[in-house]
Structures are given as C-alpha cells and as structure tokens.
Amino acid sequence: MKISIERASLLKAVGQAQSVVERRNTIPILANVLIEAEGNTVSFRATDLDIEVVDKAPAQVERPGATTVSAVMLHEIVRKLPDGALIQLTDDSAAGRLTVQAGRSMFSLATLPKEDFPVMASSEYTSNFSAPAPVLRRLFDKSKFAISTEETRYYLNGVYMHVAEGEGGKVLRCVATDGHRLARIDAALPPGAENMPGVIVPRKTVGELRKLLDDDDSQIAVSVSETKVRFATPAITLTSKVIDGTFPDYSRVIPTGNTRRLEVDAAEFAKAVDRVATVSSERSRAVKLSLDDDRLVLSVNAPDAGAAEEELAVAYGDERLDIGFNAKYLLEIASQVDRENAVFLFNSAGDPTLMREGNDTSAVYVVMPMRV
Numbered sequence: 001m002k003i004s005i006e007r008a009s010l011l012k013a014v015g016q017a018q019s020v021v022e023r024r025n026t027i028p029i030l031a032n033v034l035i036e037a038e039g040n041t042v043s044f045r046a047t048d049l050d051i052e053v054v055d056k057a058p059a060q061v062e063r064p065g066a067t068t069v070s071a072v073m074l075h076e077i078v079r080k081l082p083d084g085a086l087i088q089l090t091d092d093s094a095a096g097r098l099t100v101q102a103g104r105s106m107f108s109l110a111t112l113p114k115e116d117f118p119v120m121a122s123s124e125y126t127s128n129f130s131a132p133a134p135v136l137r138r139l140f141d142k143s144k145f146a147i148s149t150e151e152t153r154y155y156l157n158g159v160y161m162h163v164a165e166g167e168g169g170k171v172l173r174c175v176a177t178d179g180h181r182l183a184r185i186d187a188a189l190p191p192g193a194e195n196m197p198g199v200i201v202p203r204k205t206v207g208e209l210r211k212l213l214d215d216d217d218s219q220i221a222v223s224v225s226e227t228k229v230r231f232a233t234p235a236i237t238l239t240s241k242v243i244d245g246t247f248p249d250y251s252r253v254i255p256t257g258n259t260r261r262l263e264v265d266a267a268e269f270a271k272a273v274d275r276v277a278t279v280s281s282e283r284s285r286a287v288k289l290s291l292d293d294d295r296l297v298l299s300v301n302a303p304d305a306g307a308a309e310e311e312l313a314v315a316y317g318d319e320r321l322d323i324g325f326n327a328k329y330l331l332e333i334a335s336q337v338d339r340e341n342a343v344f345l346f347n348s349a350g351d352p353t354l355m356r357e358g359n360d361t362s363a364v365y366v367v368m369p370m371r372v
Contacts, residue, residue: 001035003059011075018075035098037063041059053238056236067091127224129196132219142174142363146365150178157203158243160174163189163195164186180367184365199224255353270334273287277331287326295314301372325369330367339358342357
C-alpha cells in the first residue's frame with residue numbers, strides 16, 4: 001500500500017477514528033486503526049467492539065492495500081506535522097512497518113496484520129431514515145446531561161431514542177434519566193421512521209455521534225435494529241451496539257398536575273444559582289428556593305462553610321413555597337434553555353418539579369427536590 005494524503009484530511013479522519021479507541025486494551029489490535037486504500041479514497045476504521053467508526057478521506061492511491069497501525073500514535077504524529085504538508089504512507093507488509101513521510105520527517109511504525117482486525121458483524125436494519133444534523137444534535141445535546149453513570153442500572157446509561165405520541169401526533173423522542181432528573185426532548189418524526197424500534201443509545205456513542213453533527217447542512221442517515229444503531233454521513237459511518245435492557249416507563253414520573261408557575265430569565269437564574277452554590281458544602285450542594293409574590297430568594301446555608309442568598313425578580317403569583325434542589329442539577333437544567341425564559345411548575349416541596357422553555361412543550365425536564 002502506498003498513498004499520499006493532505007495533512008488536514010488525514011488529521012480529521014484519524015482524529016475521528018482514534019477517539020473511539022480505548023486507551024487501556026487487553027487485545028493489542030484494538031489499539032490500532034485499520035487503513036484501507038482503494039480507488040481514490042482511503043478509509044480509517046477503529047473499534048472498541050461496541051462502537052465502530054469508519055472515516056473516508058480522498059487520497060492519491062499509488063498502490064492499493066490495507067494495514068493496521070497504532071491509532072493514538074498515528075494521530076499524534078499527524079498532529080505534530082506542519083500544516084499544509086503532504087503525507088505519504090507506505091506499507092511494507094514483509095517487514096511489518098508503515099512508513100509515514102512528510103517533508104524531511106520520517107517515521108516507521110509497527111503494524112499488525114489486517115486479517116486480525118475485528119470487523120463488526122453487519123445486521124439487518126429494520127428501520128432506515130434520514131434526519132437533518134441540527135435536529136439530532138438538539139435531541140441528544142439536550143438530553144445527554146441526564147444520562148446515569150451508575151453501572152448497576154445499566155439500562156439508564158444511555159439515551160432512549162424511540163417513536164412516541166406527542167401532542168400533535170407521532171414524534172421522534174429522546175429521553176434520559178438517572179433517577180434524580182429526567183430530560184424528554186421531541187422532534188418532528190422524519191419520514192420512514194414510523195416503525196423504528198425503541199433503542200437505548202450508550203453514553204459513549206452519544207459522545208462520538210456529536211462529532212458527526214457539527215455541520216448544519218448535512219443529512220444524517222439513521223439505521224436502527226433491535227441490537228444496533230448506525231449514523232452515517234457521506235464521509236463517516238458510526239455503528240454501535242445498543243444497551244440490552246428495557247428503559248423504564250418514564251411517563252409515570254413526569255408530573256401533569258403541577259400548578260404553581262414560576263417564570264424566570266434562564267441566564268440570570270443560572271448565574272445566581274452558580275453564585276450562591278459557591279458556599280454550599282460538597283456533600284449536599286443544596287440550594288433553597290423561597291418563592292413569594294414575584295420574588296425568588298435563592299439561599300444556601302452550609303454550617304461548616306457559610307451562607308449566601310440572592311434575590312431575583314420573577315413572575316410568580318401562587319402561594320408561598322420553599323423548596324430545595326441540588327445546585328448541580330439546577331445548573332445543568334437551566335443551561336439547556338435556548339430561549340430567554342425558563343418556566344418551572346411546582347406542586348409541593350416534596351414532589352418532582354417540571355421545567356420547560358417558555359411555552360415550548362417539546363423539551364421537558366423533571367428534577368427531584370431535596371430536603372434543605
């Protein structure tokens with residue numbers, strides 16, 4: 001194999017691939033990226049056995065072929081080469097070496113045989129549809145903060161993507177929860193997605209998928225089966241196993257009868273919570289909200305550290321209410337709001353609280369209170 005490729009193309013392709021590679025590997029070949037050159041494209045494939053990324057880039061292929069080389073090392077080398085360089089990759093399979101050459105720099109890297117590289121078994125996808133990148137970006141960006149990190153409840157370690165009944169008919173919905181807070185985000189159902197099985201997309205996959213969604217104009221081809229999910233652009237294909245488990249019935253925890261309504265400027269609210277939480281103790285991080293006639297007092301009282309309070313002008317016309325929350329949860333939820341105002345709906349100090357953006361019901365958040 002012998003190819004010439006521009007540094008920018010190579011850096012982008014290898015960068016996407018190497019981020020999937022686990023840093024600690026018991027199987028040496030999983031630390032490698034599989035380079036396959038054919039025609040006038042070269043593809044870079046990396047996997048951790050749960051996720052597989054294939055990234056294609058244009059290149060001048062003098063001799064087609066394939067080999068595998070350390071993903072992290074190749075990425076580091078390309079990153080350190082000067083901008084605008086033309087890089088030559090030459091594989092000597094007899095010696096088991098890949099030569100990387102650019103200008104006066106030359107590297108000779110150890111390779112492993114391409115036959116040993118694990119290729120993910122292809123599966124029959126029951127549902128195929130395409131969705132604009134900004135739509136998927138919103139669905140996953142707004143829900144991923146609520147993904148659980150508890151390994152014991154493994155079925156909460158991802159985002160549940162499924163077709164659901166919204167207010168105006170069927171919607172594509174993403175839900176994530178960790179038992180303390182929940183995010184439920186809806187988008188218009190793309191054509192062809194009606195029969196999609198509900199799948200739990202793992203946390204790492206959500207992080208990798210984000211890199212495919214930066215281009216606002218791109219359409220993402222989505223394929224879903226009971227065991228796998230695939231997201232593809234013309235240049236990158238990301239295939240992942242889904243979490244094998246049943247996502248809990250989240251509709252039971254979304255309160256419908258909360259009547260006490262607070263409307264507040266989301267950015268101001270987030271900044272105020274951040275300020276008063278500075279003195280909260282690491283253990284509880286509790287912030288108390290005291291609501292009364294169009295004013296909100298945020299207070300923290302940590303006996304070992306000190307106390308803080310801040311008053312905000314808000315829209316609130318219901319009876320007086322004192323309720324406590326974990327500061328981190330409030331901050332994460334408030335930072336999801338794109339519009340100016342966040343609307344909180346309370347019931348009592350012990351019941352879950354609902355938050356949404358203005359009158360928009362397509363993004364709903366639930367947070368459990370805590371005793372203060």
